[in-house]
Amino acid sequence: MEDRLRELIDVVLGSLDEPVNGTSLAARVHFSRDHLDRLLAAATGESPVAMRRRLLLERAAWQLRTGAASPAGAAEAAGYGSTAAFSRAFARAYGTPPSAFAGEVELEAPNGIHFHPPAGLLIPGVRAGAPADLTDRLVSHHLDRVRELLAAAATLSDEALAREVRPGVVLVWFEGVEPSAALMCERLVFTLEVWVAAMAGSPVPVAGGDWEPRFERAALAFERLAKRIRDRGAFDDAFVDALCEPPQSFTYGGVLSHVLTYGAVRREALASVLVELGATVPSCGDPIVWEAQSARTRIARNATMS
Missing domain, CATH: 1.10.10.60 (Homeodomain-like)
Structure with missing residues (x-):
């Protein structure tokens, strides 16, 4: 409205x-x-x-x-x-x-x-096209938040990013410690690449390289997969992840929940580290604030186009 x-x-x-x-x-x-x-x-x-x-x-x-x-x-x-x-x-x-x-x-x-x-x-919302459901909101917010954090990380030196400001911290129980912003950024990007490959049946991705272009490719694929799963009602459908050793079976809903849950833990830990290192993080990471800002952006864009 x-x-x-x-x-x-x-x-x-x-x-x-x-x-x-x-x-x-x-x-x-x-x-x-x-x-x-x-x-x-x-x-x-x-x-x-x-x-x-x-x-x-x-x-x-x-x-x-x-x-x-x-x-x-x-x-x-x-x-x-x-x-x-x-x-x-x-x-x-x-x-x-x-x-x-x-x-x-x-x-x-x-x-x-x-x-x-x-x-x-x-007050009901005025919708243009299909309404955004919870899947849309969670996925879009997560990707936007990671996007702005990677942009903030790009303003820091390699030395600052590699500094171990969180020694011993474990953000995801099976992935080991993540003491630096650099390692948090790499794992935010790489884990998304890995799960996209697993769900899409693609080859194992190679770690390393610039974070932002890798993230944009994986984010686009992840968003498309999430919408396809949602539209088919396939959250409970299972697939065998051949990238695991040995191969394991997962549901699509379980994987999406895993990515968004641990992604939220890791990204907000990264946000605090980036601020401590002197980077400017443009938002608080709250989905409520993000949604309000997105609505204002849409209104301003529509007003400009009309």
Whole structure:
């Protein structure tokens, strides 16, 4: 959802506990009431006042169902002047009086925007093409994070990268110690290359060489494999990894989980080492922050193209 529309909806949310009307809501965003009504009605199918009234009733329904408020308390919190007026409005919306309510909180809405307990909103995303599922999110975030860490590592000298700043540290139980940023970078890249080769049935990769071009090749192949596995629903399908000695059987879902789990451990350890060595690491590595930044980038790109 575009930032401006989200801002307007946030104004409605922020007004739930205040005595406001359509005119005062519009004044908060420096619009006339008619202009705000037109904007939100076009985008959400509801006027600000209608949306606010519905969200207040949904919040009241949640309070009644959970015992967080009595009918009188819910009526006051929803801004009704009397319990009788609240009961009439509630019964019209839910088909039952507040004292007997035990049903679903969400009322029919043209936009999918609903009260989200205890004090927020559920706002559906506006999607372009297929929605990104958990596989997309985890894989894309991991690859983006490793990409920025390798770029940060490239700003350091070979001497700094080889310095053993974490003596004795073991990040993956069967791969031994990783005391330096150089070894962490190499294993981040090489293990991805190895698992891509295993899943794709390709020859054993050769370790060594520049990290960034090797990573980009492996990342592209890994992303394609993950999407193919997801699209086929093949997470539980097994394959024999001939690269192991002796050969072993793995499920595709197990391998993807392994790569992302231990990749996260290794990459964040690398991030802390790079910062200690004086490199600038541009983000915190949090998928929530990454997703918000990615959304802002898409909006800016779309605005430039339009």
